[in-house]
Amino acid sequence: MSELSPRQRAWLEVSPTAIEANCRLLRHQLAPGCQFMAVVKADGYGHGAVTVARAALRGGASSLGVATLQEGLELRTAGIEAPVLILSALRSPEDLSCCLDGRLMPTLSGLDEAKTAAAIAAERGTDRFPVQLKLDTGMARLGGEWQEGAGLVQSIRALPQLELVGLYSHLACADEPDDQLTQVQLQRFRSVIEALPDGGRGLCCHLANSAGTMQSPSLHLDMVRVGLALYGQAPASHLGRDLPLQPALAVKARVSLIREVPSGSGVSYGHRFVTSRPSRLAVIGIGYADGVVRALSGRIEVLHGGRRLPQVGNITMDQIILDATDVDDLTVGDIVTLLGQDGSERISPEEWSTRCNTIPWEILCGFKHRLPRVEI
Structure with missing residues (x-):
């Protein structure tokens, strides 16, 4: 963040207090034990990722979400030690190696990526490379096929160098007022969890973005991933009407x-x-x-x-x-x-x-x- 010069032509004012307050307000909507991930990708939605991350952690966020390896490393360089999930795909051994060095969790979409990550961990002599698995339940973007989800979980768990700490998917239409897909995605995701021999014990299962978080407690699961609402903006006019979010x-x-x-x-x-x-x-x-x-x-x-x-x-x-x-x-x-x-x-x-x-x-x-x- 910069100091404002009296000669400055234009600038953005960012309120960490508003971000912290929004985080606390949204956390109060969650069931006890449900964690809050603050999504700070794209330089904290233009607000400044480091500023936002620190404010959100003060507000009770337990982890942070970024889009790229570089964004994750920026947080580490700033001295932020909270768990960080990279929400986009990392496929190259070099990127996964940097991820391990930076104590960042990569998102896996399939077994090939998992084997590459396991090989890197084996080369480094570590048996603890935390990763998360993403499933495609209706977005047609990143993630393994949800129908193969239970098998993927078990295959990744069988790789001794990896620690599968999370299982997640992403909602495609939760901000639409007539959305019906969200419940379909929830059912698909739950069916994967229920198909696991241990019912997903030890996995942090998460599905809800800002819209999902504000739409229904049934979507909250073990954690929510909040982006836009953290910055004081409702993702749709019909959501959050009773929540006094503060624009930041x-x-x-x-x-x-x-x-x-x-x-x-x-x-x-x-x-x-x-x-x-x-x-x-x-x-x-x-x-x-x-x-x-x-x-x-x-x-x-x-x-x-x-x-x-x-x-x-x-x-x-x-x-x-x-x-x-x-x-x-x-x-x-x-x-x-x-x-x-x-x-x-x-x-x-x-x-x-x-x-x-x-x-x-x-x-x-x-x-x-x-x-x-x-x-x-």
Whole structure:
């Protein structure tokens, strides 16, 4: 995290307190003994993985989920010792070897990967390489076939160098209001556990993402894997209505220039917006190279003094332009809020995602590293 310079043009504000509070709030929805994995992949959904991981662990998370080996190693370099599961596939011996060195748990999708991991552990003279097995119950992405799940578990357990600590799958449609697949996936997953001679004793079995966690306690099993909700965003409007999640990120920028233009002036590339009156335009030092999606051009507002100011013209690489004609007190150097709270007004990632036909996850993960993250 960075210190904010008074000359900084734009930045993200991240609240570790909000992340910690969200973690505690969500944990209270779980049955006693159900663990909480904080998913901090994609640099903590753009919030800063190390900051998020530390806040979530303070809030009671027992483990962390990342997408890549590099993300896991970043946490270890920062001194974070909690269990870390790599949720994507690692197939090369070199990556699995780094995983063992970094005390990171790889995800296996089949017996071939398990044998490779076991051979690496044997070369190192270790008989404890913790791994987890993923099954495909309906996502058609990573994971072994669920119909072969019980056999895979037993085959991996037969490899003495490996310690199979977890069995999991991923929900495909849990955030859909008319979802029926989730119960099918749950039944498939449970059938694998029930087919094991010991009923899965000693395995941490997990299925629920944020939507699954908020949808039904029946999906919680031994652990939940929470991403979006940890950052204060509900994965769907029908989920979490009674949960006071706290958004953990705000996007702010400074006014770099104010100019007066006559009626009929074209604004920005392509002149997609033309002023219909003498106008006062404010140039803000943030653009699509920072993560303000160009498809939002002319579709968003920013906040100043609790009021909304429309963004006009095409969003450019490094600047956006606001129509400040009706705001007399906006001056050069003032701070405006693109995402977050100002007075009684709030602009959410969901508002942006709805306006450019995407999802809040993509909005949050899209902010680039030339925008410093500042803890508040």
